[in-house]
Amino acid sequence: MLGFTQQRKFIYEQHVTGPWQRLRKATFTVLHLILFVTPWVVIRGNPALLIDLPRRRLYALGAIFTAADTIFLLLLLLFLAFSLFFFTSLFGRLWCGFACPQTVFLDSWIRPLEEWIEGDWVRRRKRDEAGWSLDRTWRKALKWGLFIGIAVVVAMTFGSYFAGARELWSGQGSHLEYSIVAIFSAVWFLDLAWFREQFCNYLCPYARLQSALTDAETVLVQYETGRGEPRGGEAAKAEGRCIECNKCVFVCPQGIDIRQGFQLECIACARCIDACDIVMEKLGHRTLITWSAMAEVTGARTRRVRPRTLIYGGLLGGIAAAALVLMAARAPFDATVQRAPGSLFTMDADGFVRNTYLLRVTNKEAAAAPVPFHVTVEGLDDAEVIVQDIALGSTESRTVPLIIRVKARPDLPRTIPIEVRVTSPQRSVEINATFKTEGHIGTALR
Numbered sequence: 001m002l003g004f005t006q007q008r009k010f011i012y013e014q015h016v017t018g019p020w021q022r023l024r025k026a027t028f029t030v031l032h033l034i035l036f037v038t039p040w041v042v043i044r045g046n047p048a049l050l051i052d053l054p055r056r057r058l059y060a061l062g063a064i065f066t067a068a069d070t071i072f073l074l075l076l077l078l079f080l081a082f083s084l085f086f087f088t089s090l091f092g093r094l095w096c097g098f099a100c101p102q103t104v105f106l107d108s109w110i111r112p113l114e115e116w117i118e119g120d121w122v123r124r125r126k127r128d129e130a131g132w133s134l135d136r137t138w139r140k141a142l143k144w145g146l147f148i149g150i151a152v153v154v155a156m157t158f159g160s161y162f163a164g165a166r167e168l169w170s171g172q173g174s175h176l177e178y179s180i181v182a183i184f185s186a187v188w189f190l191d192l193a194w195f196r197e198q199f200c201n202y203l204c205p206y207a208r209l210q211s212a213l214t215d216a217e218t219v220l221v222q223y224e225t226g227r228g229e230p231r232g233g234e235a236a237k238a239e240g241r242c243i244e245c246n247k248c249v250f251v252c253p254q255g256i257d258i259r260q261g262f263q264l265e266c267i268a269c270a271r272c273i274d275a276c277d278i279v280m281e282k283l284g285h286r287t288l289i290t291w292s293a294m295a296e297v298t299g300a301r302t303r304r305v306r307p308r309t310l311i312y313g314g315l316l317g318g319i320a321a322a323a324l325v326l327m328a329a330r331a332p333f334d335a336t337v338q339r340a341p342g343s344l345f346t347m348d349a350d351g352f353v354r355n356t357y358l359l360r361v362t363n364k365e366a367a368a369a370p371v372p373f374h375v376t377v378e379g380l381d382d383a384e385v386i387v388q389d390i391a392l393g394s395t396e397s398r399t400v401p402l403i404i405r406v407k408a409r410p411d412l413p414r415t416i417p418i419e420v421r422v423t424s425p426q427r428s429v430e431i432n433a434t435f436k437t438e439g440h441i442g443t444a445l446r
């Protein structure tokens with residue numbers, strides 16, 4: 001492999017078809033549908049998925065999460081991380097070959113367009129090696145122009161998850177949002193048009209974790225040495241050994257030879273499996289490159305269920321259970337109480353002790369009709385609670401003064417623990433606070 005200090009060796013991969021490529025195409029179609037349709041879907045008046053960073057809100061499948069729900073974000077990140085660990089320990093880099101956005105866009109749009117405009121892999125290489133000409137220039141200009149268009153569409157789509165699809169595509173986004181989209185478009189263009197496999201080989205952190213996440217029992221794309229070697233020679237065709245046609249190397253988008261054993265550069269795209277399948281089928285044999293565990297190739301016993309998969313699976317189950325329990329207990333609104341700045345308490349002319357707080361309520365329900373909230377106080381006998389009516393629409397927040405008064409008596413302690421209860425038609429939220437007085441020892445705190 002060539003490093004940054006050496007000259008880039010461009011890869012001209014040969015086109016290949018086969019059952020694994022058909023399965024990948026079907027997967028890509030589903031992923032495209034999810035990616036491009038989701039930002040436009042509305043559930044109960046809100047986007048199906050929107051990460052509203054300025055307002056610190058997440059809209060997901062009809063639920064609205066605020067900064068107070070950060071625990072769910074943490075659980076989601078943990079779940080995604082352990083899912084990656086779990087599936088990698090079972091099937092290696094399945095993500096890279098079947099679901100990574102770079103792979104999906106390269107194989108769905110970029111490579112087919114390249115082949116359509118510049119011809120097959122042999123023509124492309126010959127034209128590039130011949131140097132600049134009018135023929136090469138117009139083809140490159142057309143190709144890069146289309147790549148820029150694709151990069152902009154992809155960046156706008158990703159941006160729709162943060163700025164809202166309708167706002168962004170109708171030109172109602174902010175200058176900052178369009179600036180970020182422009183930067184992402186440039187990054188996508190450079191990656192899809194030029195950087196490609198170098199991203200996997202030099203920058204992707206997931207690729208670096210492979211050796212730690214896989215073992216001899218992980219199912220990977222492997223060359224079956226036992227059936228394939230010794231390769232070449234007249235008898236190879238009849239015996240089903242490797243005939244050294246190199247088709248598996250020609251189709252590889254990473255420019256590696258899988259016959260040299262498992263390599264970190266392999267993205268599990270299975271192109272070499274289909275390529276070898278075509279060759280060996282004509283000779284009446286099975287493909288020499290298969291999905292198999294390293295231990296299987298050497299004839300050793302392999303297990304799908306092993307300590308590593310059990311630990312990852314158990315952690316995944318635990319995280320999912322915790323998320324479900326927390327979701328069931330989650331209130332459809334947030335409420336906080338803070339003491340109003342200024343004084344701990346005041347003495348009213350009618351002989352009442354007054355404490356003033358600021359009550360903030362955020363309605364997280366997606367329902368269109370405003371939700372009324374009722375406020376009561378526990379822990380203070382004969383307390384007078386003064387607060388204005390609160391009715392909030394979906395995602396609306398309001399901060400209102402909350403005044404609690406109680407008749408001054410000599411037996412009142414200086415600090416009384418109280419519970420402010422905010423109740424909606426569905427649930428109630430209790431907030432612990434304190435009520436301050438002058439106290440029976442008569443110390444003035446004002």
Ligand code: SF4
Nearest residue numbers: 252266267269270272
């Ligand atoms: S070795 Fe095979 S599976 Fe791995 S990247 Fe190359 S073509 Fe894809």
Ligand code: SF4
Nearest residue numbers: 242243245246248276
């Ligand atoms: S495609 Fe199969 S037969 Fe041809 S070189 Fe690769 S492993 Fe050998």
